[in-house]
Amino acid sequence: MKKILNSLLIISLLMLSSCSKSDGSTWENVKTASRYLQKGFDSLWGKDFESYQVRSDEEFIGPNEEFIPLNEKDINGNFITTDKAIAQPKKSPGSGGIPNLHNFSTPSHLSSLFRNIHFEVDDHVIRDREDLVIISKMANYLKKHPKTYLCIEGHCDKRASAAYNMALGTRRSNHVRVLLIKQGIDFNRIYTISYGKEKPLTVGNTSSDFRLNRRSQFKIYEKK
Numbered sequence: 415m416k417k418i419l420n421s422l423l424i425i426s427l428l429m430l431s432s433c434s435k436s437d438g439s440t441w442e443n444v445k446t447a448s449r450y451l452q453k454g455f456d457s458l459w460g461k462d463f464e465s466y467q468v469r470s471d472e473e474f475i476g477p478n479e480e481f482i483p484l485n486e487k488d489i490n491g492n493f494i495t496t497d498k499a500i501a502q503p504k505k506s507p508g509s510g511g512i513p514n515l516h517n518f519s520t521p522s523h524l525s526s527l528f529r530n531i532h533f534e535v536d537d538h539v540i541r542d543r544e545d546l547v548i549i550s551k552m553a554n555y556l557k558k559h560p561k562t563y564l565c566i567e568g569h570c571d572k573r574a575s576a577a578y579n580m581a582l583g584t585r586r587s588n589h590v591r592v593l594l595i596k597q598g599i600d601f602n603r604i605y606t607i608s609y610g611k612e613k614p615l616t617v618g619n620t621s622s623d624f625r626l627n628r629r630s631q632f633k634i635y636e637k638k
Contacts, residue, residue, distance in 0.1 A: 502606075503604070505602065512637075518634060521633070527551055530632075531545045531630045532629050535624075538582060538588075540589065540590065552632075556599050559636070563603050563634065563635040564594070565633045566606045568582070568584055568606065568607070569586075569613060569615075569627055570586075570610055571628050582610070584606070586629075
C-alpha cells in the first residue's frame with residue numbers, strides 16, 4: 415500500500431511540473447508515472463518482477479564471468495528443435511534383446527576411440543575439429559560392428575539448477591547422436607540419457623574442473 419501511495423504522489427508531482435513543459439514532455443512524464451503506479455500494483459499482488467524464487471543453494475553463489483545461463487524459453491523453444499528431428503529407437507532399453515542402459519559398459523579396450531567429448535559453457539554443439547574427427551571414427555567403428563549398440567550420456571558442471579542441467583545434458587547427448595546418424599548409423603542403435611550434474615568426474619571449483627564435467631560420455635553393448 416505504501417508503494418501505491420508513493421506512486422500516486424509521483425503522478426501528482428509530475429502533472430504539476432508539466433505545466434511549463436511541452437505536450438510531448440508531459441506525455442513522457444505521465445507514461446513514466448504510470449509505469450511506477452503499475453509496478454506498485456504488481457508488487458501489492460505479488461508480481462514484483464525484480465524478485466525471483468531461489469530454487470537451490472547454488473543460486474547464492476556470486477557472479478561468474480564464465481557462466482551465462484540460457485533463458486527458459488531457450489530450453490523449451492526453438493533452440494533445441496534441430497535435435498528433435500530424428501526419432502528415438504523403436505525398442506526401449508530392457509526389451510527386444512536390448513539391456514537396460516545401466517548394463518551398457520564403458521569400452522575400456524576402445525578408450526582412445528570412445529573418449530569423452532567436452533563442451534563450452536551452456537553449449538551443446540560440438541565445434542572442435544578434433545572432436546568431430548572422433549565422432550567420425552566412432553561412426554566408422556559402428557559401421558564395421560553392426561551388432562554394437564551405443565549409449566551417449568550427457569553431463570554438465572554443477573552450476574545452475576538440476577532441471578536446467580538435465581535439459582542441457584539432454585541436448586548434448588542428442589547432438590552427438592544426430593551427428594552419428596547423419597554419418598549413416600541406424601538410429602535404432604543409439605540411445606541417449608542425461609545425468610545433468612549428478613555424476614561429475616571431479617568436485618573441484620576451478621574452470622578446469624567445470625570443463626571436465628561438461629561432457630558426453632559413451633558406453634556400448636555388443637549384442638550376441
